Amino acid sequence: MSDTSTTTVDRTEQHGRPLVPSAARWRPLGIDEVRLDGGFWGELQERNATAMIAHAERWVEEMGWAGNFDLAAAGTLPEGRRGREFSDSEIYKLLEAMSWEVGRTGDADLDRRLRALASRVAAAQEPDGYISTMFGRPGQGERWSDPEWGHELYCIGHLIQAGVARARTHGDDELVQVAVRAADHVCDVFGPEGRQGVDGHPEIEPALVELYRLTGERRYLDQARLFVDRRGRGVLDDIELGRSYFQDDEPVRESTTLRGHAVRALYLAAGAADLAVEDGDDELLAAVTRQVRSALARRTYLTGGMGAHHEGESFGLDFELPPDRAYAETCAGIGSVMANHRLLLQSGDARHADAVERTLFNVLAASPSAEGTAFFYTNPLQQRVPGDVPDPDVASPRASSSLRAPWFHVSCCPTNVTRTVASLAAYVASTDDAGVQLHQYAAGTVAATVGGEPVRLRVETGYPHDGRVVVSVGRGGAGGVDAHTPGAVLGGGCHRGRPPGRAGVRGRGRAGGRRERRAGPARRAAVHRRRPPGRRRPGPGRRRGGAAGVRARVRRPRGRRRAGAGRHRDRARGPRRRGDRARAHGRRSRGGLAVRRPPRGGRGGRAPRGAPGAVPRLGATAGRRRCGSGCLSADAVGPAPGPTARGLRSPARPTPIGGGGAGDRRPRRRARGCPRDRCPRAPRAGSSRAGGARPRASSLASGACPPPARPTSRPSPRGTWPG
Numbered sequence: 001m002s003d004t005s006t007t008t009v010d011r012t013e014q015h016g017r018p019l020v021p022s023a024a025r026w027r028p029l030g031i032d033e034v035r036l037d038g039g040f041w042g043e044l045q046e047r048n049a050t051a052m053i054a055h056a057e058r059w060v061e062e063m064g065w066a067g068n069f070d071l072a073a074a075g076t077l078p079e080g081r082r083g084r085e086f087s088d089s090e091i092y093k094l095l096e097a098m099s100w101e102v103g104r105t106g107d108a109d110l111d112r113r114l115r116a117l118a119s120r121v122a123a124a125q126e127p128d129g130y131i132s133t134m135f136g137r138p139g140q141g142e143r144w145s146d147p148e149w150g151h152e153l154y155c156i157g158h159l160i161q162a163g164v165a166r167a168r169t170h171g172d173d174e175l176v177q178v179a180v181r182a183a184d185h186v187c188d189v190f191g192p193e194g195r196q197g198v199d200g201h202p203e204i205e206p207a208l209v210e211l212y213r214l215t216g217e218r219r220y221l222d223q224a225r226l227f228v229d230r231r232g233r234g235v236l237d238d239i240e241l242g243r244s245y246f247q248d249d250e251p252v253r254e255s256t257t258l259r260g261h262a263v264r265a266l267y268l269a270a271g272a273a274d275l276a277v278e279d280g281d282d283e284l285l286a287a288v289t290r291q292v293r294s295a296l297a298r299r300t301y302l303t304g305g306m307g308a309h310h311e312g313e314s315f316g317l318d319f320e321l322p323p324d325r326a327y328a329e330t331c332a333g334i335g336s337v338m339a340n341h342r343l344l345l346q347s348g349d350a351r352h353a354d355a356v357e358r359t360l361f362n363v364l365a366a367s368p369s370a371e372g373t374a375f376f377y378t379n380p381l382q383q384r385v386p387g388d389v390p391d392p393d394v395a396s397p398r399a400s401s402s403l404r405a406p407w408f409h410v411s412c413c414p415t416n417v418t419r420t421v422a423s424l425a426a427y428v429a430s431t432d433d434a435g436v437q438l439h440q441y442a443a444g445t446v447a448a449t450v451g452g453e454p455v456r457l458r459v460e461t462g463y464p465h466d467g468r469v470v471v472s473v474g475r476g477g478a479g480g481v482d483a484h485t486p487g488a489v490l491g492g493g494c495h496r497g498r499p500p501g502r503a504g505v506r507g508r509g510r511a512g513g514r515r516e517r518r519a520g521p522a523r524r525a526a527v528h529r530r531r532p533p534g535r536r537r538p539g540p541g542r543r544r545g546g547a548a549g550v551r552a553r554v555r556r557p558r559g560r561r562r563a564g565a566g567r568h569r570d571r572a573r574g575p576r577r578r579g580d581r582a583r584a585h586g587r588r589s590r591g592g593l594a595v596r597r598p599p600r601g602g603r604g605g606r607a608p609r610g611a612p613g614a615v616p617r618l619g620a621t622a623g624r625r626r627c628g629s630g631c632l633s634a635d636a637v638g639p640a641p642g643p644t645a646r647g648l649r650s651p652a653r654p655t656p657i658g659g660g661g662a663g664d665r666r667p668r669r670r671a672r673g674c675p676r677d678r679c680p681r682a683p684r685a686g687s688s689r690a691g692g693a694r695p696r697a698s699s700l701a702s703g704a705c706p707p708p709a710r711p712t713s714r715p716s717p718r719g720t721w722p723g
Contacts, residue, residue: 007216014168016103018423020213021277024345026430026437029448030168031104034425039443040464041424044365048421049101049110051372056094056415057113059407063395065090066117068133072124078139084410085134086151086201091121092158093415095175096165100422103169111170118166118175121159125178129185131156144195148236148246153190153199156182160207164214165423183211187223198231200246202264205271206338209278221278228252228272228284241312253287257294261314262307262327266335273342285346292339296355304359305379306332323381329399330376330413333363334420341427344439353439353484356427360440361464367404367417374404375414431455435480441469457481 014020016030036042060066064082069091071077098114101107125131132152136143144152163179186204189195208224211217232251236243243249244260252272258265269288276285298318300306305328308316313329336359344352367376373392377399387402396405407414428440431448436455438446441463447456456474463469471481 005218009216016168018426021345023277025348026345026432028345028426028430031100031423031425033448034428034444034446036425036442036444041442042444044421045424047372048418049105052368052418053097053101055373056418060090060094069120069124072133077133077137081133086155088133089155089158090411090415092162093419096162097418097422099162099165099169122174122178129181131182147197148200151201153204154201156186157203157207160211164210167214183220187219190223197235198227200236202268202271206274209271209274224275228275245312253284255291258291259315261312262332263329263335266332266339270338270342289343292343301326301328301381303362303381304333304355305363306336324384326380328379330363330367330379331416333359334416345430350484357440357486364417364420367413369404374406375417376404377408377413435482437482439484
């Protein structure tokens with residue numbers, strides 16, 4: 001039997017917070033503690049409140065999805081039912097969006113509409129707590145008869161999340177009671193002695209954990225654990241796409257990366273992370289972290305989008321990231337934000353803040369139109385032909401339509417966008433005993449309590465169009481402000497004693513205090529790396545290699561010829577100085593990676609600093625490999641900054657923000673020499689260093705460069721090696 005014990009919960013501490021972990025390195029703040037005023041994100045929230053939520057309301061009525069609950073209450077189903085088997089979830093996501101928006105603004109008219117819609121849902125609930133307009137009545141399928149495709153638990157998961165949102169912004173009411181009764185029914189049916197199954201689409205897992213945090217009822221946490229532990233053991237039928245589509249091919253604890261249907265995988269990761277935190281299960285949390293970080297490094301587009309395959313809306317293999325055939329569903333981007341935000345709060349790793357930022361700008365914010373009445377479902381990075389403008393009064397039958405559509409026959413993304421934007425302030429900042437952490441730069445205010453004393457911050461910024469960020473302290477307590485350095489600025493926040501990716505100031509805040517910093521765009525950035533073995537530190541008189549693309553004056557040894565027309569310095573006769581060799585390798589003499597100044601505007605053009613489109617997308621440096629000679633392999637050099645192909649898709653889409661991930665496979669200038677047989681330290685046929693011998697093929701095929709040849713005598717005064 002499951003544990004029916006209850007833990008006392010102080011709901012005042014949870015007010016306005018979508019996520020309330022019992023233990024975390026950083027404590028999240030709620031929508032009433034962080035207010036977005038103007039700026040990029042404040043304008044999007046205003047568009048959501050005035051247009052997007054009302055637009056979704058209109059369409060769920062026109063499509064008949066809200067009317068399905070009226071038919072269920074009247075007992076006339078299945079006759080007249082409209083929509084897919086998961087259409088109930090769109091009503092629940094809309095109710096969640098309304099709940100967060102009412103909690104944020106106190107809009108009385110929206111609250112009235114919310115109550116009316118919740119009453120229609122409540123009327124359709126069965127006496128035992130079961131609720132669905134697709135199953136369970138004469139002429140319909142039996143309850144829980146189609147776990148692979150029925151989406152019954154998936155829909156109830158979204159209902160529970162709507163109930164949690166309402167409870168944390170308003171308190172108990174009819175919607176909350178409907179959600180609790182549905183959760184109790186799930187625990188009765190799928191408990192330890194009940195049905196030993198899971199839903200084909202994960203979503204119930206994070207919902208049950210959050211309901212446990214809200215109510216303190218242990219049975220909800222136990223049920224979430226059962227669902228996570230059962231998955232991956234072949235409890236679902238095999239299909240033509242394989243069990244990996246459902247993440248049912250291997251247990252969560254044994255998986256190494258995200259796979260299968262992208263939204264399913266990310267929702268499961270978020271739920272498993274929540275469960276690991278509440279159980280204190282370090283093994284499970286480490287498994288989720290491993291999977292998410294692997295997907296970020298190998299299966300994520302430059303824009304933060306996830307999911308390369310149209311077939312199955314799924315992840316591809318490692319580095320299988322076609323730009324024009326990218327699926328990158330908007331819901332998958334929202335799932336990535338959910339999973340990465342949870343891992344950020346637990347680990348403090350800036351990679352997760354970067355992932356949230358890139359995805360928010362390039363997937364979430366890019367989905368709705370400027371009017372808030374049309375949405376992208378998929379997010380390819382490149383469009384080869386112009387798309388057809390959809391009819392604004394007709395739902396699109398194709399989720400992969402090339403332009404924004406007002407609605408879709410499968411319209412999970414618009415309602416998902418509305419609920420996320422309404423609760424967006426919760427992703428901006430957090431606190432701990434030492435101060436406040438700013439994870440995303442957004443104009444607004446932060447009011448929190450640190451060390452028992454109130455702290456109020458005012459953030460002024462035009463980010464991402466302008467990299468200037470000003471943080472003003474209205475009234476301060478003990479602690480300081482810790483700000484995230486976006487991945488677009490490689491090393492911009494690597495101050496001594498601070499971890500990479502964050503910068504801040506410690507000390508007691510004072511009223512009227514003001515701190516200003518640049519988050520980008522950056523003219524030049526460097527990532528410092530250890531010097532390869534055998535390489536000396538540049539001595540006096542040797543000029544270190546500067547940023548690529550900035551010509552540095554290098555003194556030639558006596559007797560050495562200048563490289564002539566058509567002859568690259570890398571092939572000039574005679575050896576190169578260390579600084580020259582470092583520049584040919586694309587890095588500093590001391591081992592740092594020198595990055596070209598980003599182009600401002602188009603190719604060869606320059607735009608003023610801070611102008612839209614001038615935010616650099618410098619390559620990620622994690623995973624850089626060394627060959628056998630100790631040099632950096634050219635295939636690990638980050639992508640050259642510049643305009644992305646995503647800009648060709650639609651003028652309304654913003655330029656991708658954030659550091660390039662593994663998915664950035666655009667053509668770029670490769671340093672001459674490396675890898676392997678092109679390494680400048682490898683002997684070449686006929687060269688004096690190699691004595692006329694070509695390196696053995698076996699050494700090149702082994703994946704490592706040959707060791708550097710040692711000179712047979714000291715250099716001659718003329719600067720060339722004796723033959």
